[in-house]
Amino acid sequence: MTTVQQIVASNGQLHEIHESITAVFTGATHGIGLETLKAFLRYISKPKAILVGRNRQRFAPELEALRQLNQDAEISFLEAELSLISEVDRICETIKQRTPTNSISLLCMSQGYAPLGPRRFNKEGLDEAMTLGVYGRVRLAERLIHLSTLSTNARVVSILGGAKEDKLFLEDMELKENYSVMNFVVILPR
Ligand SMILES: NC(=O)c1ccc[n+]([C@@H]2O[C@H](COP(=O)([O-])OP(=O)(O)OC[C@H]3O[C@@H](n4cnc5c(N)ncnc54)[C@H](OP(=O)(O)O)[C@@H]3O)[C@@H](O)[C@H]2O)c1
Structure with a gap:
């Protein structure tokens, strides 16, 4: 298994390999996704991050703090309710319009919650937690590949129950x- 030290050392070399990388982060307003985003901003010299979250205004103070991590970073925040497949499709089209072909090298997804209460179904008839954790994530990857926004060697990371x-x-x-x-x-x- 890869050690933490190896990961830190590898991250430290990233700026020598990639000057600029464009990444899409979904569910990165908190937790593991947010920490992954911070590392991305620290280790890449000129990172371009597209965040997809539910509420831009609520995230505004954190967005400002993220910009302080790397003055050369380009960070944009797109609003979407990712518990709906129709919203996933809409936001993929928006991302397509904002990015050149084959330009996204990383899709990092961590939206979701542990469904400890009764099952909740969205207005599309799908289990909400499963849409966030599984269906919507498969759809995001599939749509972004189909729309030719993911580069041919892009990495797709889905953070769930490792x-x-x-x-x-x-x-x-x-x-x-x-x-x-x-x-x-x-x-x-x-
Ligand atoms: N941490 C653990 O021990 C653990 C264990 C097993 C599985 N997981 C799973 O791993 C993933 C990441 O965990 P975490 O601890 O980093 O999660 P977290 O801190 O709770 O963050 C979850 C993210 O999901 C977003 N989200 C929640 N409901 C949403 C909705 N209806 N529509 C769109 N976005 C929504 C939140 O955005 P908002 O700002 O919009 O709320 C937030 O950015 C989650 O799917 C979690 O269920 C975590």
């Missing part, structure tokens, strides 16, 4: 019969 992967219910991918929080968390195959 190391918890287990049995997949292939006959019941929507977990209609087998729903539980743990079965949601382990939804990615081992």
Whole structure:
């Protein structure tokens, strides 16, 4: 397994390899996504970050703090409700209009929450937590590839329940019969 020291050393060399990288971050207003975004801004000399979140105004103070991390960074914030597939499609089109072909090298997704209460369904009839954690993320990657915005060697990172992967219910991918929080968390195959 890669050690933390190796990761830090590798990150420290990134500015020698890439002067500028464009990345899309979804769910990076808090937590793991936000910390990943901060590292991206620190380690790349002229980073371009496109953040997709629910509320630009609420994030404004943090956005200002992020700009202080790297004066050469270009950071934009696009509003979208990623628990809806229609919104995922809309924001992908917006990203397409703002970026040249093959320009996005990283798509980092961490939107979501642990569904500890009763299941919530969105107005499209889909489980909200599963749309944030799974369906919407697959759709984001698929649409951005289809729209030719992801570069050919782009990395797609989906932050969910790392190391918890287990049995997949292939006959019941929507977990209609087998729903539980743990079965949601382990939804990615081992
Ligand atoms: N941390 C853990 O121990 C752990 C364990 C297992 C799985 N996970 C999963 O890993 C991912 C990242 O975890 P984290 O701890 O970094 O999460 P976090 O700090 O809670 O951040 C979650 C992000 O998801 C966004 N989000 C929540 N509901 C949303 C909605 N309806 N539409 C759009 N965005 C929404 C939030 O944005 P807003 O600013 O709009 O609220 C926030 O940016 C999550 O999917 C989490 O469920 C985490």
